[in-house]
Amino acid sequence: LFAPEALVNSYPLFKRMRSEDPVHYCESEGYWILTRYRDVEAAVRDERLSSDRRPLRMNQLGSLDVKEIQNFLHLTSNWMGEKDPPEHTRLRKLANQGFTTRAIENWRSIIQNTTDRLLDQVQNLGGMDVVSDLAIPLPGFIIPEIFGVAETDRANLLEWAMDITQIFGLVGGSTIEMAELARKADKAAVQFSALIRQLVEQRRRQPGTDMISLLIVAYQEQGFNLEELPSVCIQILSAGLLTTTDQIANGVNALLCHPNQLEKLxxxxxxxxxxxxxxxxxxxxxxxxxxIAKQDVTIGGKDIAAGSAIILGLGAANHDPEKFEEPEVFDITRTPNEHLGFSSGIHFCVGAVLARMELTICLTTLLRRLPNLRFDPDKQAIPTKHSILILKGFDSLPVKFDDRLK
Ligand code: HEM
Structure with missing residues (x-):
């Protein structure tokens, strides 16, 4: 499943797994993998399954001394994505305060201006790489802007976020490779936390309209210690970068692969x-x-022991013909479309509203300003082939648009 060629196009493999062994035990990796919509949807809502993946991660790190990564462990110890109720409920309620209707409306102009600025830079070149010219810098600018991070700190912030996200997205990989990445993540955790602590202190004295200020108010109103706030901010900041980058590239690729749908849009x-x-x-x-199974569970007739790691195949579930009519057809008018791209239940992506806004504005502007958008016939798109990353996207997606229209 995590072989480079399977990662480039996993859907044929998902199809086989769904029909032959939808609750599959992968002996070589020691994971269970769910590929049917109904199993995945039930699993994200199943209280017997835990989101605390620390035991799994420690396992992957082999004999690495925990002291070497204590800063990373400390940082992630307050991450809502790693928590179960009741702690998850508390953290999630606080985080929701950063996504108020007023804040969301302010983001609209930030996203529009950023998209326009990025397209200004390539408009007259006749072509671009969707990944490096648009999909990386768009969330890379917007997310720090929403948090009110000074421009001088942004490059560092993006590097630290990447180092931390990498270790989260890992499955497999040699223990040596994992240990190396974990040490890098630990170093990033120290520097990232110091910067955000500084910003929390500054916004406490001089509140603004940014997300850190909104979260400070939420913490103070609920009477919670601000000590854990840098960790909460760093999770939101990190979770909103690569996910959106990859989704922009996947979306543009899907449109260009389906010219009739592109024309329709x-x-x-x-x-x-x-x-x-x-x-x-x-x-x-x-x-x-x-x-991770907290107790023995039975899913799809298979007995899964307490402590087992279970991979929820969100991408596989999204192509399940039991749920979606003609799932391999890309249909931009599909309704209903209850996909699990943002998961479901209590861990439903807290940033979905922002991600949807970024994608909507970015793609609308792209097609309006560059109506002749097409694949670059002289260059090859490069899907991300990193065999140990669970995010799916592109390293490069070259396109042409020739026209000089504004
Ligand atoms: C297209 C882009 C995105 C996709 C596909 C995506 C996907 C997901 C998924 C599948 C989960 C749930 C995992 C689970 O069930 O445990 C999740 C959770 C989360 N996402 Fe996103 N995400 C995206 C963008 C964002 C953005 C822009 C932000 C923040 C600015 C963000 C912040 C988070 C956080 C903090 C969680 C943890 C929520 C919780 O555990 O309660 N995500 N995301």
Whole structure:
């Protein structure tokens, strides 16, 4: 499943797994993998499955001394994505305060201006790499901006976030490789935490409208210690970068691979919301997620022992014909479209509203300003082939648009 060629196009393999062995035990890796919609959807809501993946991660790190990564462990000890109720409920309620209707409305202009600025830089070149020119810098600018991080700190922030995300997205990989990445993540945790602590202190004295200020108010109102706030901020900051980058690239790729759908969207831009949902269903940037069985469970007739790691195949579930009519067809008007790209239940992506806004504005602007968008016939798109990363996207996606229209 994590072989480079399977990662580039996992859907044929998912199809086989769904029909031959939908609750599959992968002996070589020691994981269970769920590929049917109904099993994955039930699993994300199953209280017997834990989101605390620390035991799994420690296992992957082999004999590495925990002291070497204590800063990383400390940082992630307050991450809502790693918690079960009741602690998850408390953290999630606080985090929700960073996503108020007013805040979300402010983001609209930040996203529009950033997209326009990025397209200004390539408009007259006749071509670009969707990944490096748009999909990376877009969330890379927007997320720090929403948190009110000074421009001088942004490059460091993005590097630290990447080092921390990497260790989260890992499955497999040699223990030596994992240990090396873990040490890097530990170093990033120290520097990232210091910067955010500094910002929390500054916003406490001089509140603004940024997300750190909103979260400070939520913490103070609930009477919680601000000590854990840097950790909460860093999870939100890190979770919003690569996921969105990869989804932008996957979405543009899906459109360019289906010219009739691309034309339909260009003719009727009001289809953008359902088009974005279909892009996420069709080729999600987060195709897998882990849970750990807290007790013995039976899923799809298979007995799974307490302590087992279970991979939830969100990408596979999104192509299940039991749920979606003609799932291999990319249809931007698909309704209903209850995909699991943002998961479901209590861990449903807290940033979904922002991700949807970024995708909607980015793609609408892209097609309006560069109507002749097409694959670059002289260059090859390069899907991310990293065999140990669970995110799915592109390292490079070269396109042409020639026109000089604004
Ligand atoms: C297209 C882009 C995105 C995709 C596909 C995506 C996907 C997901 C998925 C599948 C989960 C749930 C995992 C689970 O069930 O445990 C999740 C959780 C989360 N996401 Fe996203 N995400 C995206 C963008 C964002 C953005 C922009 C942010 C923040 C700015 C963000 C922040 C988070 C956080 C903090 C969680 C943990 C929520 C919790 O455990 O309660 N994500 N995301």
């Amino acid at each position: 260009k003719k009727n831009p009001s289809l953008i919301n359902s088009a974005v949902e279909e892009m996420i269903r069709f080729d999600t940037s987060v195709p897998f997620f882990f849970r």
